[in-house]
Amino acid sequence: MFLNCLGDVRFAAMLALSALGSVAAAFLVSSVLQRAIAEPIRKLAETTHMVSIDRKYSVRAVKESNDEIGQLIDGFNVGFNKYAATPSS
Numbered sequence: 403m404f405l406n407c408l409g410d411v412r413f414a415a416m417l418a419l420s421a422l423g424s425v426a427a428a429f430l431v432s433s434v435l436q437r438a439i440a441e442p443i444r445k446l447a448e449t450t451h452m453v454s455i456d457r458k459y460s461v462r463a464v465k466e467s468n469d470e471i472g473q474l475i476d477g478f479n480v481g482f483n484k485y486a487a488t489p490s491s
Contacts, residue, residue: 442471446478459486 449463462482463475 439471442466442475446471446475450478453482 446463449461452458452461462479465472465475465479
């Protein structure tokens, strides 16, 4: 009877450690992904602020990757270059 109870305790401890490890791994992966996604968008927002509020028209967004965020940055730069080239700007 005691050995059976000890086995249950070991099982519960292993289960708790597995759950804790899974949560830690999920947190680590989500932190890395969040940084990879949010940081380029934060930098683009900072660049748009410098252009629109601070009137720094020579500033361009820096493309760091060729994914969708990179395409967004390319679009920003192309659009702003067209705007900057107009005589009224």
